[in-house]
Amino acid sequence: MISSTHILILSSILFSIGLIGVIIRRNAIVALMCVELMLNAGLLGIIGSSLTTRDPSAQILVLFIMLIAAAEVAVGLAIIVMAFQHLRDTDLDNYSSMKW
Amino acid sequence: MVTDTMSSIFLYMILFLPLTGWLLASLLRRTTHRIVIWITCATVLGSFITSLIISPKLLDGMVCNAKLINWLSLPGYRFSLGLMADKLTLLMMVMITGVGFLVHMYSIGYMADDREKNRYFSYLNLFIFFMLFLVMSDSLIGTFIGWEGVGLCSYLLIGFWNTSPANIAAASKAFIMNRIGDIGFMVAMGVLLAAISTLNYSEIIAHLPDLLTQPTILFVVTLGLIIAVAGKSAQFPLYTWLPDAMAGPTPVSALIHAATMVTAGIYLVSRLSVLFYAAPYSAINLLWMGIATAFIGGVAAVVQFDLKKIFAYSTVSQLGLMVIALGLGQVKFALFHMLMHAFFKALLFLGSGNIIHALHGEQDIRNMGGLAKSLPFTATAMGIGALAMMGLPPLSGFYSKDAILEVATHHAGISYLLIILSCLTVFYLSRTLYFVFLGTPRMSTVTPHEGTLSMQIPIAILGFLAVVGGWITHNLFLAPGIEISHLQLVITSLVIIGVIAPMGFAWAKRQLHDHENSPRVWSFFEILYDTFAVKPYLYLSRMLSIHFERQVAAAFNGFAQIASVASWGIVRLQTGSIGSVVLFMVVAIALILLTVLGKFI
Numbered sequence: 001m002i003s004s005t006h007i008l009i010l011s012s013i014l015f016s017i018g019l020i021g022v023i024i025r026r027n028a029i030v031a032l033m034c035v036e037l038m039l040n041a042g043l044l045g046i047i048g049s050s051l052t053t054r055d056p057s058a059q060i061l062v063l064f065i066m067l068i069a070a071a072e073v074a075v076g077l078a079i080i081v082m083a084f085q086h087l088r089d090t091d092l093d094n095y096s097s098m099k100w
Numbered sequence: 101m102v103t104d105t106m107s108s109i110f111l112y113m114i115l116f117l118p119l120t121g122w123l124l125a126s127l128l129r130r131t132t133h134r135i136v137i138w139i140t141c142a143t144v145l146g147s148f149i150t151s152l153i154i155s156p157k158l159l160d161g162m163v164c165n166a167k168l169i170n171w172l173s174l175p176g177y178r179f180s181l182g183l184m185a186d187k188l189t190l191l192m193m194v195m196i197t198g199v200g201f202l203v204h205m206y207s208i209g210y211m212a213d214d215r216e217k218n219r220y221f222s223y224l225n226l227f228i229f230f231m232l233f234l235v236m237s238d239s240l241i242g243t244f245i246g247w248e249g250v251g252l253c254s255y256l257l258i259g260f261w262n263t264s265p266a267n268i269a270a271a272s273k274a275f276i277m278n279r280i281g282d283i284g285f286m287v288a289m290g291v292l293l294a295a296i297s298t299l300n301y302s303e304i305i306a307h308l309p310d311l312l313t314q315p316t317i318l319f320v321v322t323l324g325l326i327i328a329v330a331g332k333s334a335q336f337p338l339y340t341w342l343p344d345a346m347a348g349p350t351p352v353s354a355l356i357h358a359a360t361m362v363t364a365g366i367y368l369v370s371r372l373s374v375l376f377y378a379a380p381y382s383a384i385n386l387l388w389m390g391i392a393t394a395f396i397g398g399v400a401a402v403v404q405f406d407l408k409k410i411f412a413y414s415t416v417s418q419l420g421l422m423v424i425a426l427g428l429g430q431v432k433f434a435l436f437h438m439l440m441h442a443f444f445k446a447l448l449f450l451g452s453g454n455i456i457h458a459l460h461g462e463q464d465i466r467n468m469g470g471l472a473k474s475l476p477f478t479a480t481a482m483g484i485g486a487l488a489m490m491g492l493p494p495l496s497g498f499y500s501k502d503a504i505l506e507v508a509t510h511h512a513g514i515s516y517l518l519i520i521l522s523c524l525t526v527f528y529l530s531r532t533l534y535f536v537f538l539g540t541p542r543m544s545t546v547t548p549h550e551g552t553l554s555m556q557i558p559i560a561i562l563g564f565l566a567v568v569g570g571w572i573t574h575n576l577f578l579a580p581g582i583e584i585s586h587l588q589l590v591i592t593s594l595v596i597i598g599v600i601a602p603m604g605f606a607w608a609k610r611q612l613h614d615h616e617n618s619p620r621v622w623s624f625f626e627i628l629y630d631t632f633a634v635k636p637y638l639y640l641s642r643m644l645s646i647h648f649e650r651q652v653a654a655a656f657n658g659f660a661q662i663a664s665v666a667s668w669g670i671v672r673l674q675t676g677s678i679g680s681v682v683l684f685m686v687v688a689i690a691l692i693l694l695t696v697l698g699k700f701i
Binding site for chain 1: 172173679682
């Protein structure tokens with residue numbers, strides 16, 4: 001049977017994959033997807049721990065966070081599209097001209 | 101209700117084989133095309149065979165159930181996903197997997213030159229999975245998941261050739277128009293949940309006596325669902341996305357935009373038909389929506405010059421006919437016509453795929469002509485498909501169309517409308533056939549040739565079904581109680597075809613002679629949406645950007661200035677390389693966590 005430990009382990013694996021992806025991948029869209037993966041790993045963690053506490057409000061909380069995350073992705077993609085229009089490139093290394 | 105293990109396993113197999121195919125195809129997308137094509141075709145075929153195996157049980161009237169997951173449990177509400185199969189589900193399953201397999205097979209030849217075949221086939225399998233989930237779910241919420249999923253796959257496949265902006269625009273349009281319908285679906289679900297706190301089909305129907313005491317709620321629920329149907333099944337006034345959806349590959353148009361996805365609305369109304377017939381005004385709303393759709397589609401098909409758009413408008417018109425049947429209270433006839441339509445419209449689309457393939461992408465019927473000589477197989481197949489659609493006895497369309505006509509004779513005005521509609525159908529089909537297959541060739545330099553064997557076999561099978569399908573299955577749909585006065589209907593159909601088809605030919609000849617251009621009159625609703633929705637939105641965005649955004653931006657720039665002055669010095673730490681920044685961040689977080697946790701240890 002699947003217990004909350006298993007879900008937490010899965011969640012941390014997903015989080016690590018996302019984290020490593022953000023660090024090593026150069027494509028801005030892939031990096032954004034990895035950020036989303038980390039966020040969703042966090043949500044999975046909430047769900048996993050709610051299995052032990054048996055608190056249904058965790059599930060509603062997750063639904064709300066997903067809603068906000070959808071809005072946040074729209075902003076993230078808009079930033080990438082604008083940056084792409086400026087630099088004709090989705091490589092994150094070439095975005096360094098935006099530092100100070 | 102039966103939940104024996106064997107039939108649950110069959111249900112799981114039917115649903116999850118295409119999903120497995122999609123997963124494997126996505127994972128193996130860098131390998132050779134041959135493996136992916138084999139996997140995707142085999143899984144859909146497996147699904148089809150399994151639904152045939154389970155069919156005797158379901159035809160006996162058994163209802164099979166299978167559990168999936170308990171999705172969300174809250175105090176008072178429980179959303180569990182499960183599978184349910186009865187006769188209606190069986191009809192949909194066989195149609196989806198059967199036509200789905202034929203289209204997979206056809207695509208092998210049609211997409212042979214495409215470099216991204218693996219992506220294409222994996223999308224097709226994902227579509228079949230979501231469509232099966234839509235029809236096999238035992239609750240509205242599961243159906244909604246499938247409903248959104250098929251919308252996504254439709255979007256992905258319309259925009260499959262994503263290098264052309266026109267295709268992307270068509271895909272986005274289909275998606276947005278469908279979202280409008282989805283709002284209706286969500287409102288219906290919300291109201292239903294508030295009223296009876298369940299979305300399970302059998303529980304909804306069990307709660308019908310409660311709902312009957314609250315006609316307003318019933319009205320709002322069914323109205324929401326009708327809006328959803330208008331979006332997905334391309335009904336008036338949301339039908340404008342379907343003609344544009346023809347930007348996708350032709351087999352996709354045959355599968356998604358003629359045979360399966362657009363019939364999801366018909367399925368939804370059939371599934372909850374007791375609700376629609378109990379609610380005030382719902383049947384009459386369906387009836388008028390169907391009539392408006394059928395006529396707009398039929399008239400628009402007459403003036404089009406794009407081969408695929410003619411069939412797209414014809415699909416709109418035929419879907420309208422199905423909704424008319426639903427509005428008249430004849431669920432079985434609507435489903436019968438849906439199945440027959442799946443046969444002959446898929447046949448017509450695959451046939452036009454052959455033509456487009458042979459002419460290297462040419463879709464304008466003014467640049468065709470005389471193809472009966474060079475493409476005899478396609479010409480025969482499409483001729484059969486067109487005759488079946490016109491309702492020539494005893495082909496498939498005759499049985500289903502004339503069953504609807506027969507019911508309509510009890511509603512005097514509507515039967516005249518339907519006869520006019522049949523005339524329109526015959527007219528635009530004969531016009532198209534003349535343009536494409538008769539007359540003198542008007543192609544530029546190409547020598548057309550028939551497609552490969554994998555393209556011809558599906559067409560042959562569909563052609564066979566278009567001929568005998570109605571005769572084989574009519575006993576399943578037409579209850580023995582309903583007498584169909586065959587002779588009268590046979591004569592009516594023959595007279596309509598005999599009189600109108602030559603008129604269609606003559607009209608085509610005249611249009612060819614006059615070199616007319618495609619008129620834009622029938623895009624009235626497009627202009628309406630453009631003027632009242634798209635343009636005001638763009639205007640508002642531009643005004644906000646000019647008058648409002650600058651002030652906001654100025655304020656934020658001020659904050660940014662303060663921050664940048666304050667952080668002078670520390671800012672040099674930032675190298676601009678994202679990797680190192682994230683690395684710093686992670687190390688810092690780890691250090692913080694260690695110090696915090698260290699206090700406890």
